[in-house]
Amino acid sequence: MSFTNNSKNKIALIDCNSFYVSCERLFNPKIQNMPVVVLSNNDGCVISRSIEAKKIGIKMGEPYFKVKDLVKKNNVQIFSSNYSLYGDLSRRVMRILKGFSDKIEIYSIDEAFLDLSYVKDDQVKEYGKKIRDLVLKWTGIPTSVGISSTKTLSKIANHIAKKNEEGVIFLKDNIDNTLRNFDIADVWGVGKQLSKLYKKNGIDNAYNLKNISNTWVKKSTNVLGAKTVMELRGTACINLETQETKRKSCCVSRSFGKKVESLEKLRESVTTHCLNAAEKIRTDKQTTRAITVFIRTSPFDKNRKYYSNSITIDLPVATSNSLELVKEAIKGLIKIYRYGYFYQKTGIILSKLNDSCEKEFNLLAPIMENRSHTLMKAIDFTNAKYGRNAISIAQAGVNNSWKMRREHSSKIDTASFDSLPKISV
DNA sequence: TCTGGGGTCCTAGGACCC
DNA sequence: TCTGGGGTCCTAGGACCC
Numbered sequence: 219m220s221f222t223n224n225s226k227n228k229i230a231l232i233d234c235n236s237f238y239v240s241c242e243r244l245f246n247p248k249i250q251n252m253p254v255v256v257l258s259n260n261d262g263c264v265i266s267r268s269i270e271a272k273k274i275g276i277k278m279g280e281p282y283f284k285v286k287d288l289v290k291k292n293n294v295q296i297f298s299s300n301y302s303l304y305g306d307l308s309r310r311v312m313r314i315l316k317g318f319s320d321k322i323e324i325y326s327i328d329e330a331f332l333d334l335s336y337v338k339d340d341q342v343k344e345y346g347k348k349i350r351d352l353v354l355k356w357t358g359i360p361t362s363v364g365i366s367s368t369k370t371l372s373k374i375a376n377h378i379a380k381k382n383e384e385g386v387i388f389l390k391d392n393i394d395n396t397l398r399n400f401d402i403a404d405v406w407g408v409g410k411q412l413s414k415l416y417k418k419n420g421i422d423n424a425y426n427l428k429n430i431s432n433t434w435v436k437k438s439t440n441v442l443g444a445k446t447v448m449e450l451r452g453t454a455c456i457n458l459e460t461q462e463t464k465r466k467s468c469c470v471s472r473s474f475g476k477k478v479e480s481l482e483k484l485r486e487s488v489t490t491h492c493l494n495a496a497e498k499i500r501t502d503k504q505t506t507r508a509i510t511v512f513i514r515t516s517p518f519d520k521n522r523k524y525y526s527n528s529i530t531i532d533l534p535v536a537t538s539n540s541l542e543l544v545k546e547a548i549k550g551l552i553k554i555y556r557y558g559y560f561y562q563k564t565g566i567i568l569s570k571l572n573d574s575c576e577k578e579f580n581l582l583a584p585i586m587e588n589r590s591h592t593l594m595k596a597i598d599f600t601n602a603k604y605g606r607n608a609i610s611i612a613q614a615g616v617n618n619s620w621k622m623r624r625e626h627s628s629k630i631d632t633a634s635f636d637s638l639p640k641i642s643v
Numbered sequence: 644t645c646t647g648g649g650g651t652c653c654t655a656g657g658a659c660c661c
Numbered sequence: 662t663c664t665g666g667g668g669t670c671c672t673a674g675g676a677c678c679c
Contacts, residue, residue: 257647258646258647258648259647259648260645260646260647261645261647262645262646262647263646263647265647265648265679279646279647280646281645281646282645282646283644283645283646284645284646286645299647325678325679326678326679327679328679329679406677406678407677407678408677409676409677409678410676410677411675411676411677412676412677440652440653440654440676441652441653442652442653442676442677465649465650465651466650466651467649467650467651468649468650469648469649469650470648470649471647471648471649472647472648473646473647473648476644476645516646517646518645518646530672562646563647565648567649622647623645
């Protein structure tokens with residue numbers, strides 16, 4: 219059986235190379251050719267690596283303490299993550315990409331799909347280079363561009379482009395050889411479990427998966443597995459989502475800098491997360507009808523007993539009011555808290571989100587809402603101006619001993635001239 | 644000592660109804 | 662006392678993504 223790619227669609231995936239590392243390098247030219255690593259919150263895991271750091275053998279997602287020796291020996295430059303910096307640079311990159319096609323899907327902080335179907339086949343590679351050059355010139359962020367007829371194939375093209383001198387790959391005809399050399403585990407949509415299943419059945423590259431029987435894949439996996447197969451054959455099944463949609467749930471959670479035992483401290487952190495989540499949904503003009511609180515001890519600590527629990531509370535009336543949500547969250551926390559454990563993480567999830575304009579029928583709601591609306595607006599305004607948590611509530615605590623570790627922050631602020639590199643002449 | 648955080652979608656199975 | 666079949670809706674948990 220053989221399948222041909224006869225689609226005229228051209229989807230480009232533009233992906234920033236080692237994005238967080240590239241952001242840090244912008245403001246720190248000295249580390250341009252050095253191995254660099256960016257750590258997750260709490261300086262927990264490696265989440266971005268420069269090529270030099272990859273070569274040394276530092277793996278993605280590895281706990282920092284496990285690579286400390288490698289870091290020391292090779293003089294690897296370490297940074298705590300600075301999400302406001304990355305978010306800011308991401309917006310700049312995306313703005314440039316929008317100039318190349320209005321059919322764009324911003325897929326994550328560092329990548330976007332662009333519909334380039336309007337570009338002729340023999341010009342599309344050149345076009346990809348143009349995109350790359352402009353992003354680099356205007357932001358300083360290096361990217362890779364993969365172009366093909368479906369999202370899944372453009373992901374593969376991008377993967378290959380990352381290791382390619384030009385940084386641009388257009389996959390069109392005769393791609394079977396390329397697919398044969400593409401590891402099954404690297405295919406978009408194939409994670410740990412699926413790749414285990416596929417490998418067990420002798421499917422260990424993208425070409426094998428492309429030629430698997432429809433009935434087998436439907437029986438053995440689910441609709442997503444079947445879609446991946448179709449996409450490898452050049453039939454687009456995963457649409458370009460050009461409309462920005464509002465989130466359906468909102469989660470705020472953090473690990474502690476050091477383990478926490480007392481209900482008091484858990485209460486402070488749950489309150490803090492709740493305030494932040496409430497502010498987030500208000501920014502998007504949304505309300506919630508359910509709040510989940512979860513707490514857990516460290517799943518890695520083999521010397522202590524593990525405890526993890528969560529509780530979901532349905533709210534009678536949709537709300538985005540911080541104070542109401544905190545009240546419910548704390549009630550939930552008290553129900554699931556157990557004395558005698560060393561807690562590592564807490565979080566809250568707001569779900570069943572709706573647009574705030576979709577008013578519900580409730581006689582008391584209008585009066586209550588007006589009052590709280592004014593208060594919440596005042597809080598959001600102040601926090602936007604003077605920094606998050608400028609206004610908080612007493613339960614959130616001050617000078618929290620449980621706060622996260624951030625020992626390697628570059629403290630770069632794109633709104634501040636002080637962060638610009640200095641050049642002496 | 645030290646192992647991130649925030650999402651989406653799918654499915655199986657339970658609850659409930661007729 | 663025992664026992665059908667079919668349908669919908671909801672949710673928890675799993676898998677995946679970056």
